[in-house]
Amino acid sequence: MESLGRPLRVGFIGAGKMACAILEGMVLSDQIQATNVLVSAPSDKNLLKFKGCGCMVTHSNEAVVEDCKVVFLATKPHVLPGVLKDISDAVTKEHIIISVAAGITLETLEKFLPPETKVLRAMPNLPCVVQVGAVVFARGSCAGNQEAAVLKTLMSGCGLCEETPESYIDIHTGLSGSGVAYVYMFAEALAEGAVKMGMPSDLANKIAAHTLLLFLQGAAKMILETGEHPAKLRNDVCTPGGTTIYACHELEKGALRATVMNAVEAGTKRAQDMGKS
Template sequence: MAAAGTAPRRVGFVGAGRMAEAIAQGLIRAGKVEAQHVLASAPSDRNLCHFRALGCRTTYSNQEVLQTCSLVFFATKPHILPAVLAEVAPVVTSEHILVSVAAGVSLSTLEELLPPTARVLRVSPNLPCVVQEGAMVMARGRHAGSSEAEFLQSLLEACGQCEEVPEAQVDIHTGLSGSGVAFVCTFSEALAEGAIKMGMPSGLAHRIAAQTLLGTAKMLLQKGQHPAQLRTDVCTPSGTTIYGIHALEQGGLRAAAMSAVEAATCRAKELSRK
């Protein structure tokens, strides 16, 4: 196995959808792995063409990925994953590190479908991995030790922020950050539309709204401030911001955002039970 912090010789993806592509593209852009050392499998060319465009190798055989790569990401749809794991189980060895990014599939389920000592980890990524600004959490299975966890964390930090958590928090992350990308886009769109209503051109409004979200997020991360503190810094007595905050509170923005994360988390847990 590659040591923590070093690049693996070959990285495999079983499943070639948008999330697999996002992780592969992040790893390649950061120089963690060379494109020609990435092998992706899928049953058709519909998604494999995106991997070929990155310079990666592709195959229709899931077993070939396991036979070629020691680090393998399983990025199929959750309901397909059990059949895929049953297919590849005969070629899994002690050299493999197996990483599932399938939402709602527990570590215990993964381990039941693989050889008894398989080293399995579960990762919950989000789409901004494609621009190396992802927010990811990971949980390790019974046979994955600290060296495997550190190795995977070091690799995935090329795609953004990655933290190890208890598995119980993975579904919460799905509601907060996986689904949260769509929630933030909805808010960004609403901000821009407010400016459009007041007379700003559409393209400019959307660019400024997106940059405002980016700048605010960087300040929160770099300064380590609680959002309430930064919000207080922006609000001046009788100023424009406090009037806008009052309107947001009247519209129930805070409660709606909390309910959105709760609903998405509950759905992720429901999928896990299924």
């Protein structure tokens, strides 16, 4: 990706798992070269993986802003206000600042940055690292179509990328950002059920992972391509008197749907609370 005929320089302030997932999605899809990325973090330990990928690294957040036109803010939410104060003097109208910190609102970001700063708020999830993530984003008051297009282009290699009202971002956090953990818990439970019935643990874990990889990927594709409600597609799988309807009955008795709905609600409310604090 180029800017005014020159390779675009992209910076990351924060070197955690989410920054790594976003970067790897970008690099794998050839949206940017690792050599055109500068990453800052206080710890050398967190920077080692980025350095190993060919990125430039630094301990200076201000250096990232001075070197890069597009800057991703990928710190923990409670750290971000201090980071914004540190970089504020270096931010210009030419910068595009993209925050992926959970719960931190556009209003808060703009409050700590100079007037007319082009700010966007995005929420990716961890599968961005293998280019099957889901990202939603919203624009700040000074970010226009061009800035939105830059973000979408950079994130296109990470998977689905949709612009939404900001109010949806915290919901996305509870649904998809945290939802990855729900799926891992489901995979763990599948394997443990097989172990309970006598299958060795290693084999059960392997089959559970392939079940998610092959069948859930296909199921997700069916939802997207047919437009059918998941309940209808589930019913299509349940042969009268067969194994699946018996198993689904047990899931209903365990309140699977209500529990998952409660988890999405809890994740959303926590993201909203983080923004308020």
